[in-house]
Each structure stands twice: as C-alpha cells, then as structure tokens.
Amino acid sequence: MEKRKKWSSSVLFIMACVGSAVGLGNIWKFPYITFENGGGAFVLIYLFAIFMVGLPILLAEMLIGREAEANAYDSVKKLAGKVKSWRIIGALALFSSFAILSFYSVVAGWTLDYFFNAVTGNLAHLTFESTGPHFGAFVANPLKQVGYHTVFMSLTAFIILRGTKGIEKAIEILMPILGVLILLVAGVAISKYGSAQTLDFLFTVDFSKVTGHGILEAFGHAFFTLSIGLGAMIVYGSYFPREHSLGKAAIWIGILDTVFALMACLMIYPIIFGSGMNVKESSSILFTTLSVELQQLPGGQYICALFYLLVAFAALSSTISLLEPIASFAEEHWKISRKKATLVSAFSIWFLGLASALSNGASDLFTSLKVMDRLDYLTSNWTLPVGAFLVALFCGWWLSDEIKTRELGLKKNDTLYFMWNFLIRIVSPLILLIVFIYKLLQ
Ligand code: PHE
DSSP, X not given: OOOOOOOSOHHHHHHHHHHHHSSHIIIIIHHHHHHHTTSHHHHHHHHHIIIIIIHHHHHHHHHHHHHHTSOHHHHHHXXXXXXXXXXXXXXXXXXXXXXXXXXXXXXXXXXXXXXXXHHTTTTTTOOTTTHHHHHHHHHTOHHHHHHHHHHHHHHHHHHHTTHHHHHHHHHHHHXXXXXXXXXXXXXXXXXXXXXXXXXXXXXXXXXXXXXXXXHHHHHHHHHHHHTOSSSHHHHHHHTSOTTSOHHHHHHHHHHHHHHHHHHHHHHHHHHHHHHTOOOSSGGGTTTTHHHHHHHTSTTHHHHHHHHHHHHHHHHHHHHHHHHHHHHHHHHHHTXXXXXXXXXXXXXXXXXXXXXXXXXXXXXXHHHHHTHHHHHHHHIIIIIHHHHHHHHHHIIIIISOHHHHHHHHTOOTTOXXXXXXXXXXXXXXXXXXXXXXXXXXXX
C-alpha cells in the first residue's frame, strides 16, 4: 500500500488545526453571542465547554484518524470492524461538512466584497443609518452573492487540489498574517477607545445574566469553533506522524483558538462600547456598524480593508478543512484521482451553496425557506453535537485501551489517561445528553 502523505512537522499540524478552528466562528460569531449573553459568566461556561468537553473529543478524533490513517468515514469503518452501525459517525460527518461548507463559503465571500470596497474607498460614504440598507441590498444581489461564493469555493478547491502540501503552503502564509493583523486592529481600537469596559464585560462573572439557552449556545459553539463533530480533525489527524504528541497538539489548539476568540472581542468591543453605538442587530454587526466605525479610526480605509482581509484569511483556513474531509473521502473511498475528487466535491458543494447564496433576499423561494439559517441551525445545534457525542462513545467504549494508550503515549494506569478516559466515557456524553434533552423539551 502506498505510504500515507504526512504533515511536514508537528508545528505545521498544529497550525493547520488552529487554522481550521479559527474562523468566522471566532471573529463573527463568538463576539456577538457573548455580547447577547451578557459577557463574563457566558465566557466561563464556554471555557468549561471547550476544555472539559471539547478538548477530550478533539483528542479522540485526532487519535481515531492517526490510528486508522484514512478519511473520517473509512477510519471509523476500519476501527469498528464488523459493527456496521458505527458507520453512522462517518456518514453524519460527511453530511455536516457538506452542509456547513455550502453556507460558510457564502458568508466568507461577503468578506471579499467588503475588502475590495474598503480598498477602493467605496465604503467611505456609509453612515450608521445607511450601512444596514447597504448590507441588505448587497446580500439580496444575486450576481454578487453567487459570484463571491464561486470565488471562495474556487480558492478553497485550488488549495485542496494539492492535498496536505497545498494546505501547508496556505497555512504557513495565512496564520502568521492573521495573528499580526488581529493584534494590529485590536491595538488601534484599544488605543482609540480604551479597554477598561471591554475587560470588565468579559471577565466580570454574573450568573444571573445567563439563560438555559445561553448555556446550550456555549456548548454548540464550542464544537463549531474547535471544528469537531464532523470528521475534519479525524482527517487532519490521519496525516499526523506517529512520533509527535497528540495531547500537546490538542492543548495548543484549544488555547490558541480561545486566544483568537478573545482577541476578536478585544478588537470589536472597544469600538462598540467606546462609540456608544446601538447594537440591536448584533449578528450582522461585522458587516454593518463595524465597517462604518472602522473607517473612522486613524488610517480608517486601510484598517478596514485589512480587517476584512483578515476575516477572509481566517475563513479560508477553515473552508479548506471543510472540503478536505469530503475530497479525501471521495479520493480514497471511490479510488479516484485527487483532482477529480476535489473538483467533483467542490462543484457539488458549490451547487448546494447556491440555495444559501440566494436565501437572503435574492430569491423569494430560498429566502422564504431560510436555507442559510436553517442549515446553520441544523448543523451547529444538532449534527455536530450528535457527531461529537457518537465519537465520544466510540472512542470511550469501543476502542481498546491498547490502541488509545499507544496513540497517546500513556500507560493504562497513568492518572492522565484515567482522567481523559473518564471525561470521554462519562462526562462528555452525559453533558451532551442533558443538552439534547433540554433542546427537545424547548
Ligand atoms: N471552526 C471554524 C470556525 O470557527 C468552523 C469550522 C467548523 C471549520 C467545522 C471546520 C469544521 O469558524
């Protein structure tokens, strides 16, 4: 059998996973859901969800991939042996990546339009009053929606055509630039408006501000942001050489993903608090109010352009990790060339994505069906958590201690191994079960 291609180094593996984790989830979603849920206490619950439930499952996914050395579907199939029902994990994973990428690429495309318009000075005329209608008209323009979605899917496919080498090349360039840009924009925002109110909001814990819904949202988002529950980390793990530590990688990914999410708040909140803007429509703030405010900073036009470029980079390193699970499945499962696998997968996802692209006012039918919102809801709230739940059970109860200890480089009676196994067998599934029951009762 041909030897599996692997990442060139442990650092590149971690960078690729962080690239997948850090995306629209961190920059667009986390700041607004934290804002809606009152800050400090929500952040604390989110951190609990990331480190107590998310990280153990992330480790489980990477371990499954490295052990089986295949795409998510075939990895689980291989390790499950005769028991066919576990294959549902792989099938669900394929469905989730397919559905998420189809609408994620549309939103990612928006950042390109804002970037080009900022560079050419076309956003300069926007005011707090006109920015909402401007955004509304933009998302209702079918040509632009389909056009940018096509560009973003093509960029993603172009990288994936070259497999791990392509991903590495892209990540090596994207991630450091992303780090620098985020610091720069946060620095500018803080120097103009100060950070006292932001820090106070993020770190003052007041549990009376969180609702049951907020707790669920924190958990759902923890999976989305760590890119778990859909096999992306199984595939990335399958390219990870055996001599490196999976545990260390998982911890780094958890920490860096959290740092990026908090940095995004440090970039956005000083502007919101400092300018006294009215944030009723917080979910579209990234494309409305923020674009006006960014223009008013020193060097505004360029800061604004940089900002949207940054979001586009973050999104691109995530979309490649959404296409890779599908392309690698097609390549390995149907034994077709990487080129064919990439093109067929990308084209089908692009096609499904047309429904999302036209669902914000461009087509009456798709708008009334709320395709984008529904796909987002279905995947973040159901298929990802259910996928993660099944992975926890599969890894916790089905895989042998021998496989797990070998992959983790631990012994069966190590406390660390005991703790992780306990989390994955009992704690994570139980918490997720409570979340599901609560959701069903709502
Ligand atoms: N984690 C990415 C983000 O936060 C989204 C994503 C989900 C990417 C699942 C890959 C897999 O934006």
